């Protein structure tokens with residue numbers, strides 16, 4: 553049995569210790585906001601916050617997540633209301649198919665925690681591990697800039 | 704084909720001593736940040752052996768500053784390194800390498816120890832640590848030993864680490880006041896991609912001559928390499944166009960780059976010469 557803490561809630565799962573955190577979130581806990589793109593650490597669609605810092609859940613064996621505060625996209629909204637970063641992605645057209653969006657939003661959260669008023673190069677670096685194949689990065693960067701202005 | 708995770712065992716003993724005792728029983732593979740191991744698992748090329756986690760060990764994650772050296776725990780992440788004010792100021796080659804070792808998410812998980820033990824010839828920290836003449840501390844259930852980092856890499860993905868041993872820490876001397884440093888990585892996507900070629904260089908100029916020089920390189924041979932012949936061609940010389948030509952020739956003679964999916968040997972050798980020349984030109988200004 554492995555005990556997890558996700559978005560502030562405790563969970564207990566009975567899974568092999570090397571099962572990827574990504575698969576445990578999706579298959580065992582039905583937290584399907586986290587997506588699988590590449591499965592190799594290249595695309596960021598499986599991003600989670602791992603004790604507050606951005607990490608790719610496809611590269612984390614679930615046992616290594618025990619005792620860690622995990623944050624997923626499901627924990628970002630405030631009740632039924634979108635968080636400011638989510639609202640900005642919506643308004644700036646920073647999402648299309650949505651596969652990359654949970655990861656983009658968590659990467660943005662991590663970036664703004666560290667640099668509340670990021671420069672464009674800081675935004676580009678902070679999101680460089682998150683690939684989007686439809687929206688185009690300029691709208692995504694605009695969403696991040698809008699979110700920073702609200703902070 | 705992805706491997707079936709259920710076929711792998713993974714344990715996380717509470718202390719370093721417990722981990723070392725586990726490793727002493729034989730057959731266990733350590734896993735730190737997992738950014739190499741988990742990719743191998745996904746690709747179905749991770750040998751089916753039990754694993755022991757290092758990630759939770761606070762004993763391996765530290766940066767200590769003494770008068771003579773920075774001592775960095777093997778479990779220290781690239782994010783820890785690049786955001787450490789002392790390292791960023793005093794060891795720009797290492798802080799620079801940390802800042803372009805994959806994405807931010809990769810830097811938050813990947814460790815310096817994992818980078819050295821994985822021992823890819825293209826890895827980013829080795830050239831810097833070769834130039835800085837780092838010293839490794841290795842530990843096992845039976846004791847510890849130190850070794851100059853220049854003696855650690857033995858061949859393609861082959862290191863001097865013995866079964867049951869872990870890298871405990873990496874010590875880098877603090878003697879670089881007055882040195883000029885240069886590092887550049889050339890890859891398809893700059894920071895994000897594994898390098899096609901990278902150099903990390905340090906030099907001290909006295910009376911218009913090169914009084915000391917250290918050059919570490921990635922992807923110029925089957926393992927990370929210190930460019931000894933190039934260094935001797937430069938030592939004691941003024942930075943003139945003849946010196947640059949001699950140094951380029953020496954580098955071409957000692958480089959044994961490989962052809963692989965990322966690039967060709969000829970491209971690597973040519974670009975390495977260009978980087979060297981760029982560094983030498985900066986020295987003469």
Ligand SMILES: Cc1cc2nc3c(=O)[nH]c(=O)nc-3n(C[C@H](O)[C@H](O)[C@H](O)COP(=O)(O)OP(=O)(O)OC[C@H]3O[C@@H](n4cnc5c(N)ncnc54)[C@H](O)[C@@H]3O)c2cc1C
Nearest residue numbers: 593735736737738739740805813814816817818826827870
């Ligand atoms: C998307 C992506 C991009 C990347 N980009 C780069 C890049 O630009 N440059 C670069 O150099 N690398 C890059 N890497 C590779 C990787 O992130 C680094 O090599 C990293 O340093 C590995 O550290 P880790 O802790 O994650 O290793 P792990 O996967 O945990 O382990 C790697 C190896 O080291 C061993 N090991 C780990 N710690 C110890 C120890 N203390 N003692 C003994 N053995 C140990 C393990 O048994 C294993 O063999 C990238 C990886 C990914 C997935």
Ligand code: FES
Nearest residue numbers: 589590591596610
């Ligand atoms: S699925 Fe994890 S980084 Fe692409």
Ligand code: FES
Nearest residue numbers: 648649652684685
């Ligand atoms: S919105 Fe489709 S991948 Fe980014």
